[in-house]
Amino acid sequence: MKKIIFLLILLTFFIGNSQNYENQWAKVIQYENDLKVKSANEEVEKIYKKAESTHNEVQLIKTFFYKSKYSQTLEEDSKSKIISNLQKQIQEVSTPSKAILNLIYAKILRDYKRNNYYNIERRTQLDSTENADFLTWTLKDFESIINKTYSNSLENEIILRRTPLSNYEQIFDFFSLENFNSTTLYDYVLKENIDYYKYLIHDWELSEDAKSKITKPLLGLDTEFKTLNFDTISNNSIQKVVQLYQKTDEHSKINEMDLDRILFCEREIIKDKNILLKVLDNFQKRTDDSLLIQKIQFEKAIIFERQASKEKNKFHNAKAVAVLDSILSSEKKSNAFKKAAQKKYQITLRELDIEMQGYSYEKENTRAFVSYKNIDSIKISFYKAPYSKFNALVEKDSIVNDFILKNKAHLTKTYRLINLKDYFEYTTEIVLPNLEIGNYIVVITDLNDKEKKSGIYYEKFQFLILVCWLMKVIQKFFIKHLTENQENQLKIAF
Template identity: 25%
Template sequence: AVVDKITIKAKREKNSPQIVKSLLYSSKYALTLEEDAQLKIINDFKDGIAQSEAPTKNVLESYLANLYWQYFQQNRYQFYNRTKAETKIDTIDFRTWDLSTLFEEINIHFQNSLTDPVLLQKVKVNDFKPILQDQKGSKLYRPTLFDLLAHTALAFYKTPENNITRPANKFEISNPDLLCEANEFIEQELDLSDKTSLQSKALGVYQELLRFHTKNTDLKAFVDVDIARLKFVHQNAVFTEKDRQFLEVLKNAAEATSPQPVSGLYSFEIASYYNQEGNSYNPKTNTTNQWKQKEAVELCDLIIKQFPKSNAANKSRDLKARIVEKRLQLKGEQFLPINKPSRILVNYKNHDSLNLSAFKVSNRDLQKLDKLHPETKKLGFIQKLKMYKSWETILKNEGDFQNHSIEVLVPELENGQYIILAKAKEKSNSFAYTSIQVTDLALVETRTQSQHIFQVIDRNNGKPMHKASLKLSYQENYDRAFLTKIFTTDSKGIVKIPFPKKRWTSIKTMISSGDDAAYFGDYFINPKYDKDERNIVTYKSFLFTDRSIYRPGQPLYFKGILMETFEGKSKVAINESVFVTLYDVNRQKVSELDLETNDFGSINGNFIIPISGLTGEYYLEIYGVSGLVKENYYFSVEEYKRPKFETSFEPITDSFKVNDSIVVTGKATAYAGSNITQAKVTYRVKRIVNFPRWYFWYRPYFNSPPQEIAHGETITDASGKYQIKFKGIPDNTIDKASLPIFNYEVTADVTDINGETHSTTTTVRVGYHAMTANISINESVDKDKKDNKLTVNTKNLNGQFVPAKGVIRIFKYKAPSNVLR
């Protein structure tokens, strides 16, 4: 009631912020109190829009678009599983729409929110303070209502999540002229023919924002929009040399706005780009960008020096801090031999030297250490332990601010458990630690059908350890207190433990042999399972219907055979009582027959399909009175007309590459054998991107929405044939080196003169490569035989054999010179 009073008063006073605020509050209460609240809220916003004028109307349009967008984000799985409809199935209930319809509706409302930009540009953001979460300095970058609404729309238009089928004239940022200075970009004429493209609409909004802020004397908002626009174009561009051009434009923009502090923001983006390039450095595979991090730091220092109190300087300080941050990590073998020098791997960044220490610890110490948080508490705990040994090591620091790795020497240590701690010699809070165990013992486990076997060996030479003591601490089924059992190894170092009645879990093992002791875990031992020795008779039914699809009212005839199996032998089951029941699509019983198998184990009968009710998938259930058989058999009930012709595509035998002209041939033939001539053929070609299996071994999941390549109409000729021609247009956003395969899905709907329609689909696979080759050979080859065979199979991308010539090279693996532990 209070909200309603505020709404009436706000409308009477034409108080835009309060009108919007009251509608937001009523929506909040509706979510809590009402059923179908989402639908009611949407309708309330629509009513509010119809009753409002600008700028209130623009704000409500933006909120409505965001409500649709948020609903999609929460229920995207539902929309991805829906096929596109030509029209809205329900113009009111948006929850029934397909993805294309929803995205178009969101676009319409965002576009409506930006109508009358001149008026919106005059409305200061302070006028809507009651419905805004104000952040310090935000008014410098979003000074007007137009800025707020435009950037809200951009959040939608910039999303990569747009899994709708794209048209043949799909918009792509393929024009290098779009990656240019702001004054040139404003004058660019955008291609808006692709109505489904969010990218083209985003560029249009950027143009409006830049055009508006060009008049400002304070360039903060202008530069903020321009940098966002440049990053968006660079990220989504498909033309070559976009990286070089991006840097060039940033440098030109920095010079054009110099000596104003905002010029530092362009320079900061250059430093950020250098940092990204530097992150790709790998000492083995990519050394090109080793010094990019250093270039980024130098540029950050220059920005801080030129504009020390600017936003660009603050960003540069943060970036520099991340780059010069010291990092340290230790990685070592879990077990090391007694009194023998070994190595430990140090991964480090921005370190010159390290102090390393070895602390001897117990199991209890390690358990306490694992429970401590944060890391500073762990350091304090370790430093309170008694130090066993300490040493220093010099690290190679090239001053490139990159991650490096080096193996450092670990001195000889006696039997026991240790924590190795590494700290920087220079003043730094950076530290790292790892735990190791020094022992000459190793534990091997295996299982048989009735036993769990442990074997204790010397880890240096594999010699079995005779009369070693194994102390097992365990729980039964993860429950109750720990139990303890002690075993002694035989002459082969083996302990055999018969499977217990209850599962042994969380097993910790202590092994001692002479002066050597070691700890191992976690293990588990399965319980003993008693085999069911009973011989059980099992039944299996086979049911056959006279057809797989029926019309309502038709009779259904069936015949079945019942088999019984005992001790591995099967025979027909005679004189067995069974029920056969007919169920409809709603799993409701329609009719039932009580039958008995004859001397041949068979049954037969018939049902009448109901005339009324839903069509769809029906099923027969056969149930044995003994309860040992209960199986379902499905069939279809449809109002169908017997087809008079069929259509299909001829196999794809040719090889194609991208941008080739492709022709697929189809044919329509009557079941009587004659050709279907002068039939209307409506076709569409859709492209879907696939990758080789190895692509996903080390790359993230890639999702490319389908794109329509061609559509049109043709007719069948005198022989009933028709041809569909299209060009194998590739997806230019995908790297050629990934060897993508473009699947062109061709669908044809053929309608004869009587109006009967049938469809067929085929797929043409096209890539930057035209052929695949597979090699197969036996896993084991007898080197003494002279007739060992190697099979090479060459096919085009459509699976058809193609002849080819090539060279086969056989390489012998080079064996390692020594065995690694």
């Protein structure tokens, strides 16, 4: 009975303690929303002291995530305190927690170096001493310590591989990892290291002969890739990234790190999108992971879109849309799904620009220059307006709309535009109708906009006895259109 009572008391303590942290973090978020960074940091400091006293490493690490956000706006003393506390906790926490704190420490140093680069660059080596305060470090010191800190985060690999990332779920509440539960802490730390060295890469080229020797294993399966020697790669940062990719877990099935690796290697080393397309096709056939397939398909769509041109690969935009439609037909609403919906909207966007000459004689055949994309036909309507009301009509959209609803168009003409369904912009000229002397509101509508989601666009014209004076020499009409299917996709809650 006593044991049961003790367990109930213990359970009540942990629940209450957890709720207390939630209340404190709610205050932090509210301060952030109110742009009160100093108050938010003070509240985080309270959580830090509490977590330290109760040895709650997860909450302790979470405070440093938030402190790293605030470090750019805080005073030097506050930054020094954050770094000092980090250095202290790195020595005291468990091995898995140490890895995460090393990443946070490296990020804070990188941010400080970037934001204070000019002042740091002016420091001389004499100002720097081993283990001195970071306020005295030179650029060389920062680079050396940042590199070492990232390296330290990968220590004790076996322990990190055995630690599920879900153990630190409370820390990553603002991350959107789709495979969170199957990811180890080592996977996360390794990816952060890879991203860091990617950031250091500058323009670099490998000879065609050297490329031909390493392309297949570099973009191949995991077993081929891990046996490759990269002595031919002279760029230290690229070599480091590729070597880190080789440290991923042994696996027979294609995974997300494989995709990340081949995209990197193609972009920085091979630089051949046609080869990449073939590799992506092969990878897609070798996996049954639906979320990974969506990501592979999205990369293929991006390649098709970027290769599309009127002179070459004329229908690659159409291929991109077809691949995007395949992603959007899935019931799983991943990040790739969301990006596919956005990309399809961009490619299929309906656009129209019209330029008209500034002067025209009465009854003259006047031409207009039309630039359009994804539009089949337009209708131009001329509404004759009394001179006394003409200038007031275009002061507000509501007045114009009311005038159009209550009056019949004096003249309307439909124009068919050639649409090759290749999603490119084209230009043409149209002959405007002859008009008698008068003042007109000109309305342009997209005839294919069945749901009238694009609305109507108007300008005002004055046709005088001898000339037609356009109040604006160039009228530009920009039509944005979403099909019902696109609009539904973009409204999906992610």
